[in-house]
Amino acid sequence: MGVPLKPARNWWLWAGAGGFLLAMTLWSAQGIGFSFSELFCNLGSGSRLLQESWPPDFAFLPRLYQPFLETIYIAIIGTVVGGILAIPIAVLAARNLSPGKLIWFADRNFMNILRTLPDLFWAMLFAAAVGFGPVAGALALSVFTIAVVSKLWSESLEAVNMGLPEAVRSAGGSWLQMVQFGALPQALPHYVSYVLYAFELNVRASMVLGLVGAGGIGMILETQRANFEYERVTMIILAVLVAVLIIEQISESIRKRLT
Amino acid sequence: MSQKAQGSIRFSSANIVYPNGAVGMRDLDLEIKPGEFVVVVGSSGAGKSTLLRAVNGLNRLSSGKVEIDGVQVPQRDGRELRRLRKRVGMIFQDFRLVRRLSVMSNVLIGRLAHVPGWRAMLNLWPAHDRAIAIKALERVGIPDKAWVRASDLSGGQQQRVGIARALAQEPAIILADEPVASLDPVTTHQIMKDLVRINRELGITTLVNLHFLDLARQYGQRIIGLRFGELVYDGSAATVTDDDFREIYGRDFTEDDVLDEDEVA
Numbered sequence: 001m002g003v004p005l006k007p008a009r010n011w012w013l014w015a016g017a018g019g020f021l022l023a024m025t026l027w028s029a030q031g032i033g034f035s036f037s038e039l040f041c042n043l044g045s046g047s048r049l050l051q052e053s054w055p056p057d058f059a060f061l062p063r064l065y066q067p068f069l070e071t072i073y074i075a076i077i078g079t080v081v082g083g084i085l086a087i088p089i090a091v092l093a094a095r096n097l098s099p100g101k102l103i104w105f106a107d108r109n110f111m112n113i114l115r116t117l118p119d120l121f122w123a124m125l126f127a128a129a130v131g132f133g134p135v136a137g138a139l140a141l142s143v144f145t146i147a148v149v150s151k152l153w154s155e156s157l158e159a160v161n162m163g164l165p166e167a168v169r170s171a172g173g174s175w176l177q178m179v180q181f182g183a184l185p186q187a188l189p190h191y192v193s194y195v196l197y198a199f200e201l202n203v204r205a206s207m208v209l210g211l212v213g214a215g216g217i218g219m220i221l222e223t224q225r226a227n228f229e230y231e232r233v234t235m236i237i238l239a240v241l242v243a244v245l246i247i248e249q250i251s252e253s254i255r256k257r258l259t
Numbered sequence: 260m261s262q263k264a265q266g267s268i269r270f271s272s273a274n275i276v277y278p279n280g281a282v283g284m285r286d287l288d289l290e291i292k293p294g295e296f297v298v299v300v301g302s303s304g305a306g307k308s309t310l311l312r313a314v315n316g317l318n319r320l321s322s323g324k325v326e327i328d329g330v331q332v333p334q335r336d337g338r339e340l341r342r343l344r345k346r347v348g349m350i351f352q353d354f355r356l357v358r359r360l361s362v363m364s365n366v367l368i369g370r371l372a373h374v375p376g377w378r379a380m381l382n383l384w385p386a387h388d389r390a391i392a393i394k395a396l397e398r399v400g401i402p403d404k405a406w407v408r409a410s411d412l413s414g415g416q417q418q419r420v421g422i423a424r425a426l427a428q429e430p431a432i433i434l435a436d437e438p439v440a441s442l443d444p445v446t447t448h449q450i451m452k453d454l455v456r457i458n459r460e461l462g463i464t465t466l467v468n469l470h471f472l473d474l475a476r477q478y479g480q481r482i483i484g485l486r487f488g489e490l491v492y493d494g495s496a497a498t499v500t501d502d503d504f505r506e507i508y509g510r511d512f513t514e515d516d517v518l519d520e521d522e523v524a
Contacts, residue, residue, distance in 0.1 A: 172372030
């Protein structure tokens, strides 16, 4: 028995799908008032901005030290606080461990709400509550960390082998002991990995949060931009880029060793 | 309520029907005396595991009752059931150890129900309980492995940790659910000998599920045969005949049913 003839391609389907995509794009471009002619005419001012942004102002670097440290503080506090609070939330949201359907349902929805609201929203909320500054940033990142870690980790917890938790229960262990001694040890490497990942996200997020006044390097970025100090802005972006790359490298190498 | 470590078990017209309609136990009346070594045989799906897991409440009865030393096994989770499970150790086919943790940490799981909750939670085990865990390891012959990671042990050694964990409970009853099904023949005999020796030395009532007939005959004191959840044989291992086994299994048995093939008659 030979290979049957290759079925003919459905050209009409491909053409239709391509045409649909093109039409959607054009429709959207018109909607936001995009035009190529304008883009070319304004290319000059764009390149002027780039010229003004170069070279980076290295003399400004020492003044970045303090705000940068603040960004790291915010990220650390957010990761630690959020990482700890995420533990019970993730456990209760894991279908196989949750003590009751109602608790599971409530916790699941709570997690969804945390995740749906963006970190900028939390930053503005906490800035309004405790005033502009790093404390608001740390609180916002705590919530953000809970959202990230609890979602990812509850899925790891649902994948644990339930034999061991059952063994703990058969030895007379309570629900809490079943979780602590039966389930958590199996999912611990994942937990550490997700918390480190959340830390990476937090360092990056804490710059954006600075834009709305939540302290750190984002705040100084915003002031320099508002003062048209583009060479300093370039310096800040470069410094942030290097820092984020370093932190991600370290965290990634630890995470690789864990799993 | 008697707190003495006796370990008698009594099933009275006990039934288990699973949600999917499968019958796991049918009108079981059974009495096991303290200190007995009972081997449960039957083809797969005959209800061997169901029987063992009903003793410590991992499987709930649909009707009837099961008692340990005259105290009925509660049919719902709670303090009562935990207090009862404290006195019933269980050994599993797949060992069920925390592979990442030390042997000692695994054995101490057997002490969870004996120490205050906050101590267990913070891993602050009293010296008394540590001593019990070490004694349990000595009884299965691997005290030198106390600080080795469980995953670094061989299969036979891992099952010994499983036995030590059960012993650390200082139980009146040990339930061994296919304890040798994932072990090689040599280790199988070692583990069976360990179980028999512990039964003789400590007088712990022991129920072992086995699917190898020769092991049942060799190590059992009393043999219970199940078929479709029903008790079809109950007698001494010394007098059980090949016909009895045929009756239990509902067919002729083959070399798949014995561990050492040359023993097939």
